Amino acid sequence: MKFFELPAPFDGLNGETMWVGQPQETCENAGQVTPPPEGCGIAPGLPSLTFIAAPLQCDPYYTDWSALGTIHVYHELIIPGGTYQVQAIDQACHTVSDGVYSNPLLMTTSLWGDVVSNCITKPCGPPDGVVGIPTDVTAVLDKFKNLDGAPAKARADLEPAFPDLLVNIADVTETLDAFRGFDYPFSAPASPPCP
């Protein structure tokens, strides 16, 4: 994954690349990460009790990504309003060779605190470019409480800088700060993440 166009102060990392790491099954329930032996707790209104999450890392992890469905990629350098270029490569190819990667797919993340459009109908609508109290802040609070009609955790997990795959009151507070006009609170690293 290439950092294609990140906003300031992260723009010094534009052009740097990282790999998507090992995918792991993760609970939708706000208070759990890895599924315990007895299974994940409730996640009312969502189609599955789990989803697939994968962090970024500096070395390739090879798997059949197409078999996994939607993958939530998370890292401190997945930031709001950034555009990322995603490509895949076969394990048999040399990673330094041009022309052996799949066609690039560009993806842009939503603005800081913009989690949903609304959750009046389920599932919640996608981010709409604005941060509101009855929409975004309420959505994250509802996810913290595991209420019916809350958004998926991949949307509601805003903090810490490297998201912890949990949704608690700190995530609600960040969304409220975004509504109040506060800037993205996490800083850019001083040097590229990978050598």
Ligand SMILES: [Ca+2]
């Ligand atoms: Ca919104």
Ligand SMILES: [Ca+2]
């Ligand atoms: Ca969190």
